[in-house]
Amino acid sequence: MSTATRVANRVEKVPFLSRGDASLLLVLPGLFIFSAFMLFPVVYLVGISFTNAEPANLFAGEGVVSILTFGDATYVGLQNYADVLTDPQFWNSFGVTWLFVATSVLLKILTSISIALVVTSDLVRGKRFLRSFIIFPMGLPAIFTITVWRGIFSSAQFGLMNQFLTGFGFEPVAWLSGRWTAFMAYNITEAWLAYPFMVIITVSALQDVSEELHEAAVVDGAGFVSRFLHVTLPSIKRPVLFATILTSAASFQQFLIPFVFNEGGPARANELLVVYGYREALQFQEYGRGAAISIVALVFIGAFMWLNVKKGRLADGVND
């Protein structure tokens, strides 16, 4: 009798479990590790957000017991939440975050679908090579790419973007010192970071679009635009929607771009929610306040993700 069968027999003896439920054992380790490292910090964060924790009192105690008591931090009730929710700074970064999600996702979808259409077009030769090169940036470490883009948008006259502008006879722009120019720089960088992933998914979806439908549409006299709208788009809708949802969640959680570019500046105007929480906690040492911000951010991200899964029917495959 093999081990697997023995385990299955054991499982069967437990009431309310059937023989097949032994497979749950294959899933549990991953689930456990994931919960330990993702869900436990969330619970802990909720705890901290009700205290006046800062490094001096949080790390006062020793060992496991002090984790449960949050060191010597004292309970302050909903104080942190009240502070945060009445702070205009918070609402500013809240608004900027949603705006960033909207603009960057739109930009990402438009560029990625255009690129994907070009590298799958029948008129282009050497598509395989172009496709190999186009996803290059995906292999680059994000921190490197973002620092390079910081150089590109450098306010100096000889930043690459400014050289480009002056080449066309425009005045150089101090990109990262203006609120909206910095915001624009974030968007462009985010689009460049995300396009390889989106293009891969869109390209493989485009390859599955049936040739016959296209030919039938051509016979019926449909032009390029109407073929795209009525044949291509419906066929690639689901994978692109999936990529869009993933990428909009990524936009919501964007941290490195604002952090590396100008720490969410100028004058904290562009602090996306995650950056705001991070700076309050780890740079200004207000752990309790930072935790409250993070929890509010988590609630919104969570609701957003849950809506995506429900509305985007992402979990359809679950019931197969």
Next chain:
Amino acid sequence: MGLLANIGRKLSQDAKNVATTPADTLRNWKYTAEAVQRGEVPASEVVKVAVSTVLATLMVLALLFPIYWILMAALSGSGASLYTSESFTLIPADPTLQPFIWVVGDLIVPGYAISLSIPLTDLAVVFDTPQVTILDAANYGIERPSEFKKFLWNSVTVAIPTVLIAMSLIIPASYALSRQEFLLRRKVLFLYVLMTQVGGGLGVALLIGMYAIYVQFGINNSKLALAVYYAATAVPFNTWLLKTYMDGIPVSYEEAAVVDGAPPWRVVTEVILPMSAAGLATVFIFIFLTGWTEFVVAQTLLGTENYTLPVGLYSLVGEYSIPWARFSAFALTFATPIMLVYLFAQRYIEGGLSFSGMEG
């Protein structure tokens, strides 16, 4: 072993393709030209193809321009900054590899003295291995080379446990989720689908809690703890990805194996795993890259002596200026192997990411 041989074969095929492409292209051109002369293909069609190919190539070049720009910055070696130069030139006037030598530093295998004592006597034979100097940075006028090798070692010792732990969690789980029906299966899948959207940023939101916990457990400077964390964050997305991939493998193969009398574990090792090679490769690369490129958590949790490559890279960035030549050389040395892996693993990644169950 079969898998490795397979990869080797595909790689040599790729290399052959790359080598023969120019000749093939020329032959195609000649063929088309002849067809046009004979009047079989309208010339306007050829012009259209040529123009759109050129435009597409230009688009790709424009998209990749930042990478080229940074490569030129590394080669120009002027060091101080990118912006003090007069203006950007396509090829640096005075290319130098000095920044790369600064990154790599000394490659010297020190001499060892090996002594073998001969049993039952007091005699010993002593060998002195010679000191092997592959590259001595001092010869190129570099006094203090970068700590690239130390960072590399740290990154390797984080990435390998990450991959091992994550793979051993993900493969059985995705097999079970794809093939078996059990208690809570849908709940788990739903949770994983929900959590696929968790990116690096959520890690930042959790960072405060995590940092506090890690400090109190005293594991905030441990590379292994970081590896386990990376593995944990990789679980939902990659389990779901691999599960979707395995769904695309027809069940009939397994049934055939079972009919032939294969025990369950052999069905897995000889049918499922070989057939999901593309999915496994994709997942492998994704997990590896998580550990290899993550920055924020590593920077917060690790001490200076345990810095991984991304953190080491960013530590070069000063408050007011960035030493561009060295920065780019460092980053390119760090990123080139990954980009090469990407280039060759593309067929797998595209196959593995196609979400075969999601059309329409």
